Amino acid sequence: MPPPNTTQPATDVAQVAELLGREPEGDFEVVVRAEHGIPVVIRNHPLLSSGRPMPTLYWLVDADLRLQVSRLESTGGVKAAEAAIDPAELAAAHTRYATERDALIPADHTGPRPSDGVGGTRQGVKCLHAHYAWHLAGGDDPVGRWVAQQLNT
Numbered sequence: 233m234p235p236p237n238t239t240q241p242a243t244d245v246a247q248v249a250e251l252l253g254r255e256p257e258g259d260f261e262v263v264v265r266a267e268h269g270i271p272v273v274i275r276n277h278p279l280l281s282s283g284r285p286m287p288t289l290y291w292l293v294d295a296d297l298r299l300q301v302s303r304l305e306s307t308g309g310v311k312a313a314e315a316a317i318d319p320a321e322l323a324a325a326h327t328r329y330a331t332e333r334d335a336l337i338p339a340d341h342t343g344p345r346p347s348d349g350v351g352g353t354r355q356g357v358k359c360l361h362a363h364y365a366w367h368l369a370g371g372d373d374p375v376g377r378w379v380a381q382q383l384n385t
Contacts, residue, residue, distance in 0.1 A: 240259075240260065240261065240262070244262050244271060247270060247271055248260065248262070248271055248274060248293055251270075251271060251293040251294070251295060252293060256274075257280045257281060257282070257284075257286075258276060258277050258279065258280035258281050258282075258286060259276075259277040259281070260274040260275060260276045260277065260291075261274065261275045262274055263275045263290070263369045264368050264369055266294065270294070271293050271294070272292070272293065272294040272297065272368065273290055273291065273292055273293065273294075273365045273368050273369050274290070274291050274293055275289055275290055275291075275369065276288060276289055276290075276291055277336060278333050278334070278336050278337050278345070278346050279337065279341070279343075279345075279346075283343050283344070284344070285344050285345055285346035285347070286346055287333070287346035287347065287348060287351060287352030288350075288351050288352065288359075288362050289329065289332065289333040289336075289366070290362060290365035290366040290368075290369050290371065291361075291362070291365055292361045292362075292364055292365040292368070297364070297383075298361060300383050301360050301361050301364055301379060301383070302361075304360060304379065304382055304383065305359075305360050305361075309360050309379075309382065310357050310358070310359075310360060313357045313360060313363075313375050313378050313379070314356050314357045316378055317357075317374045317375055317378060318374070319355075321374045322355075322356070322357070322374060322375065323355065325349065325350065325371075325372065325373050325374055325375070326348065326349020326350055326353060326354075326355070327349065328371070328372060329349045329350045329366060329371065329373070330347075330348060330349050332371075333346060334346075350362050350363050350366060350373065350375070351363075357375055360375065360379050363375035363376040363379060364376045364379040364380065367379065367380060
């Protein structure tokens with residue numbers, strides 16, 4: 233089980249805690265920052281400090297972007313994204329995400345493991361935030377690209 237937040241600067245831990253409104257439950261790394269160094273996207277370790285699996289590798293922590301994506305979701309964005317994206321392309325993205333996440337789990341780990349693709353989804357779209365976070369972090373995510381187009385970013 234990973235120790236909690238032992239590799240991040242204390243300022244990152246404090247900023248992420250403020251952005252989340254709670255202390256992070258596991259180890260993470262800031263992978264996208266705003267102009268002034270404020271975290272935008274974090275990459276979570278796939279196992280929380282408690283040992284509980286964390287299927288969401290990339291997490292959108294920027295408050296403004298989270299609000300914009302929440303608004304998109306609240307107006308039917310999940311269904312619209314599913315309708316706009318080729319199911320085979322989406323399935324391939326879920327596989328790439330799971331492969332990347334699972335590579336971070338120690339080979340000798342014997343406990344519960346996260347499963348499935350983006351945000352723990354087996355198929356389709358569950359959370360635009362998770363897809364967009366992965367896209368911002370450089371992931372090849374068709375839903376994340378779709379969200380970026382909708383937000384004009």
